[in-house]
Amino acid sequence: MAQRLALQRLLSLPTRGPLVSHSRAFGTSAGRRSTFNVQDGSDFQDRVVNSPKPVVVDFHAQWCGPCKILGPRLEKLVAKLEGKVLMAKVDIDDHTDLAIEYEVSAVPTVLAMKNGDVVDKFVGIKDEDQLEAFLKKLIGA
Numbered sequence: 001m002a003q004r005l006a007l008q009r010l011l012s013l014p015t016r017g018p019l020v021s022h023s024r025a026f027g028t029s030a031g032r033r034s035t036f037n038v039q040d041g042s043d044f045q046d047r048v049v050n051s052p053k054p055v056v057v058d059f060h061a062q063w064c065g066p067c068k069i070l071g072p073r074l075e076k077l078v079a080k081l082e083g084k085v086l087m088a089k090v091d092i093d094d095h096t097d098l099a100i101e102y103e104v105s106a107v108p109t110v111l112a113m114k115n116g117d118v119v120d121k122f123v124g125i126k127d128e129d130q131l132e133a134f135l136k137k138l139i140g141a
Contacts, residue, residue: 035075035087044098048088049116054138055086057111059104061093066125067108074110077131084139112138 038044048055058074060067071089078087092099092107102111102118112120112134120137 034078034081034083034085035089038088038090038095038098040095041097044088044090044095047086048113051086051113051116053084053086055088055113056135056138057088057090057102057113059090059092059099059102059107059109059111061091061107064107070108070110070125073128074131077128077135081135081139085135110134114138 036047038048048057056074056078058067058071060071075087078085090098092104098104102109106123108125109123110121111118120134122134126134
């Protein structure tokens with residue numbers, strides 16, 4: 001009741017002049033644009049299989065402890081490559097069909113895809129040096 005009364009008071013306050021928004025627009029960094037969550041099978045087809053750029057596919061799960069360590073580590077390194085490679089995140093609980101199709105039997109599983117083909121993969125957690133080597137091999141650097 002007190003919240004409703006406070007809201008009514010706030011809404012009934014007179015305004016002086018035009019209402020000006022003081023919010024700040026946030027830009028997106030290359031890392032944000034380079035990493036995306038797969039929404040469904042057709043999204044995976046469009047953004048991963050048909051991608052003109054190499055794509056790292058992170059098959060993970062919310063309940064997976066190592067996934068919570070690997071995911072941000074991998075995202076950071078993908079962001080450093082400034083768009084040379086993309087990162088798709090696939091939650092295996094939401095997209096079981098993709099996990100089965102790509103023979104994911106444990107998480108985290110990370111695939112390296114180029115021109116729609118899996119060219120490399122690893123299962124489990126890796127340190128930053130190993131991840132950098134994996135990404136450099138994918139982009140041919």
